[in-house]
Amino acid sequence: MRVENNQRRQMAMMSLPALVFTVSMIAFPFIYTIWMSFQTYSSTGQITGWGGGNYRRMIDDAQFWNGIWITFYLYALSLVMQLVLGTGLALLLFRAKRLPGILRSLFISPFLMPPVVAGMMWLVILDPSLGAANWILTSLGLPPSDWLASPMMVVPTLAIIDTWQWTPYVALIVLGGLQSLPPSVYEAAEIDGASRRAVFFRITLPLLLPTLVTAMVLRSVDLLRFFDLIYITTQGGPSNHSMTLNIYGFRQGFEFFQLGYASALMVTLSVMVLGAVIALNRLRAGVEW
Amino acid sequence: MHITFRSAAYLSTALAVCWPAVSVAQEFDWRAHEGETITFLANSNPLGQLIVANADEFRELTGINLVVDSYQEQQMRQRLMTVMNARSNEVDIFMTLPSREGMQFASAGWYADISDFIENNVSPDYDAQGFGPALMEAATFDGALTGVPLNIEGPLLYYRTDVFEECGLEAPATLDALVDAAASLSDCTDLTPFASRGLAPAVPYTFAGFLRNMGGEYMHDGQSALCAPEAQQALTLYSDLLRDYGPPGVVNYSFQQLTALYRAGRSAMSFQSSNEFGPIMEGGVRLEDTAIIPLPEGPGGSHPTVIGWSLAISSHSSNPDAAWYFLQWATGPEMQARLALEGIAPPREAIAESEDYRAWLSESEVRQQWHDALTVLANTGSSEIGYPIVANPESREYIGQAVADLLLGNGTVEEACARADTALNALIARD
Numbered sequence: 001m002r003v004e005n006n007q008r009r010q011m012a013m014m015s016l017p018a019l020v021f022t023v024s025m026i027a028f029p030f031i032y033t034i035w036m037s038f039q040t041y042s043s044t045g046q047i048t049g050w051g052g053g054n055y056r057r058m059i060d061d062a063q064f065w066n067g068i069w070i071t072f073y074l075y076a077l078s079l080v081m082q083l084v085l086g087t088g089l090a091l092l093l094f095r096a097k098r099l100p101g102i103l104r105s106l107f108i109s110p111f112l113m114p115p116v117v118a119g120m121m122w123l124v125i126l127d128p129s130l131g132a133a134n135w136i137l138t139s140l141g142l143p144p145s146d147w148l149a150s151p152m153m154v155v156p157t158l159a160i161i162d163t164w165q166w167t168p169y170v171a172l173i174v175l176g177g178l179q180s181l182p183p184s185v186y187e188a189a190e191i192d193g194a195s196r197r198a199v200f201f202r203i204t205l206p207l208l209l210p211t212l213v214t215a216m217v218l219r220s221v222d223l224l225r226f227f228d229l230i231y232i233t234t235q236g237g238p239s240n241h242s243m244t245l246n247i248y249g250f251r252q253g254f255e256f257f258q259l260g261y262a263s264a265l266m267v268t269l270s271v272m273v274l275g276a277v278i279a280l281n282r283l284r285a286g287v288e289w
Numbered sequence: 290m291h292i293t294f295r296s297a298a299y300l301s302t303a304l305a306v307c308w309p310a311v312s313v314a315q316e317f318d319w320r321a322h323e324g325e326t327i328t329f330l331a332n333s334n335p336l337g338q339l340i341v342a343n344a345d346e347f348r349e350l351t352g353i354n355l356v357v358d359s360y361q362e363q364q365m366r367q368r369l370m371t372v373m374n375a376r377s378n379e380v381d382i383f384m385t386l387p388s389r390e391g392m393q394f395a396s397a398g399w400y401a402d403i404s405d406f407i408e409n410n411v412s413p414d415y416d417a418q419g420f421g422p423a424l425m426e427a428a429t430f431d432g433a434l435t436g437v438p439l440n441i442e443g444p445l446l447y448y449r450t451d452v453f454e455e456c457g458l459e460a461p462a463t464l465d466a467l468v469d470a471a472a473s474l475s476d477c478t479d480l481t482p483f484a485s486r487g488l489a490p491a492v493p494y495t496f497a498g499f500l501r502n503m504g505g506e507y508m509h510d511g512q513s514a515l516c517a518p519e520a521q522q523a524l525t526l527y528s529d530l531l532r533d534y535g536p537p538g539v540v541n542y543s544f545q546q547l548t549a550l551y552r553a554g555r556s557a558m559s560f561q562s563s564n565e566f567g568p569i570m571e572g573g574v575r576l577e578d579t580a581i582i583p584l585p586e587g588p589g590g591s592h593p594t595v596i597g598w599s600l601a602i603s604s605h606s607s608n609p610d611a612a613w614y615f616l617q618w619a620t621g622p623e624m625q626a627r628l629a630l631e632g633i634a635p636p637r638e639a640i641a642e643s644e645d646y647r648a649w650l651s652e653s654e655v656r657q658q659w660h661d662a663l664t665v666l667a668n669t670g671s672s673e674i675g676y677p678i679v680a681n682p683e684s685r686e687y688i689g690q691a692v693a694d695l696l697l698g699n700g701t702v703e704e705a706c707a708r709a710d711t712a713l714n715a716l717i718a719r720d
Contacts, residue, residue, distance in 0.1 A: 128536065
């Protein structure tokens with residue numbers, strides 16, 4: 001009995017640092033943000049009131065709803081492109097087993113680049129007057145684009161940049177999944193004379209689903225909090241057409257001193273991210289094999 | 290804080306008598322804080338970069354360990370806000386733009402009062418009265434001196450003399466002539482005829498001069514006045530110029546894009562910060578084919594924009610004495626004379642008259658034009674870029690949004706100004 005108690009005490013002592021770290025670094029900031037979201041601040045950062053005013057303000061704020069729309073539009077567009085292209089790239093790397101190491105490294109290099117550097121690079125490439133993108137288009141006889149300066153093009157352009165950067169990451173996850181698939185299933189399919197198309201859609205894709213959902217969870221958390229690339233390239237413009245909820249909350253807090261309102265926006269965004277992760281985890285449990 | 294620089298000149302004379310005489314401490318010792326450490330939060334604009342580039346001299350002079358934390362303008366403010374809200378002593382001294390945030394930061398209590406320092410602890414060669422009392426008064430909030438000017442600056446019209454000559458054009462003397470020149474240039478050359486800021490939060494810096502020259506004002510009787518006829522005309526004029534004659538993607542343009550475009554020889558006219566003179570002239574090509582004038586006058590006269598960066602000490606600094614030494618060094622006559630030779634317009638009149646600066650100006654016609662244009666700004670300009678309220682930074686967002694709406698064709702000018710007025714009146718009420 002005494003030995004058991006001692007063991008429990010030792011286990012408690014050993015897990016205490018992790019518990020302290022979790023409470024101080026994760027729980028405290030989140031609880032503090034929730035507390036701040038119920039405070040109203042003046043333009044000089046002074047607390048002027050308390051209550052649910054920030055949440056009521058959110059409901060009447062057209063920019064909040066625009067932020068939700070932009071957040072999910074960008075999320076859906078980027079996620080679909082990254083999953084499709086990531087799977088394609090993974091299949092390519094899986095089949096080309098003799099691909100030189102340098103080429104493999106080149107394929108995965110974009111996601112090793114800091115987003116700030118990637119943003120600055122694309123900002124220069126996509127500059128409508130001086131950038132290489134329009135030079136290439138016009139050289140091919142195609143009309144130039146305003147890219148990040150066009151209300152219609154800004155979200156697709158951001159999705160393309162993010163896809164360029166993060167497709168290799170998805171590809172690496174999917175490649176891991178491909179390498180773990182049981183060869184016996186493919187041997188049976190070959191004996192049965194299944195076409196390559198049938199093998200892909202009837203065997204590979206269903207077996208890859210758990211891996212794809214894992215990639216979806218990982219990318220969803222990042223995409224719903226999409227910030228750095230937008231901040232570097234458009235800061236939510238032109239005319240709020242790329243103003244995701246994250247960017248909107250950041251600007252309210254750090255540029256306009258509306259810390260309470262910014263906290264309310266961030267709490268709402270956190271709930272959305274949490275909801276998406278829970279939903280995707282349930283989906284993942286349903287496709288396990 | 291709103292200060293009209295013409296009235297500032299008059300005020301200078303009046304205040305010269307009232308401003309407390311600066312007593313120079315005979316025993317002033319630059320090594321008094323040797324071994325101490327201070328952190329300078331810098332804006333990485335040309336002015337901040339030049340100060341940082343010379344920082345080793347300060348370290349050698351004082352023995353103070355200067356840590357530089359340098360960011361782009363917006364990121365610098367965000368860093369400052371995080372530090373100040375946490376009441377942290379991580380920043381001792383920082384660059385600030387009183388015309389934008391002076392009222393806000395002073396109300397929040399972020400600036401240390403440096404009146405006592407400037408009265409009792411200055412080096413013999415500092416010449417605190419060299420700024421003129423009006424500039425110092427502009428940095429005074431509720432009797433507390435919050436900063437010392439680093440420069441004066443404002444938007445100026447840079448234009449290509451060779452292209453104007455080819456197209457048979459004269460420098461525009463009025464806003465109407467500016468539109469005519471842009472129209473002629475679009476027929477005569479492949480270059481972008483006219484470029485200016487289009488990025489919403491950055492727009493007011495260049496738009497404010499158009500508004501005043503068209504006879505408009507931001508506020509009238511305590512209410513937003515962007516829908517007044519003169520303001521509507523200014524919104525239309527500015528957005529038409531950029532939409533019809535500006536570069537593609539101008540709605541995302543701030544000073545970096547304007548400088549890159551003009552320096553690359555791709556725009557014929559650029560309404561751009563005087564502070565960008567150095568970067569624009571890098572390489573020397575544009576020195577030969579550029580002329581500079583203030584914004585041409587309009588029906589409301591000529592009221593260009595002029596502002597200045599300052600250095601301020603944090604109210605949470607744990608070492609304000611050493612920070613004051615850095616402030617003195619960076620705003621002293623010797624340093625400001627050096628900055629002037631790099632294209633940073635000096636706030637000290639004596640430097641503008643100095644032999645070295647005169648010689649530097651005389652080396653190139655465009656330098657003299659740049660100086661002359663800045664003199665016009667200093668004598669006739671206004672620092673009112675956003676609304677004269679504590680929430681000045683947020684007001685700029687709505688002004689810029691109205692221009693961006695027009696650039697993107699989001700409704701008529703009546704609709705754009707009405708949206709802006711609604712948001713701005715709510716902001717004024719909240720203020």
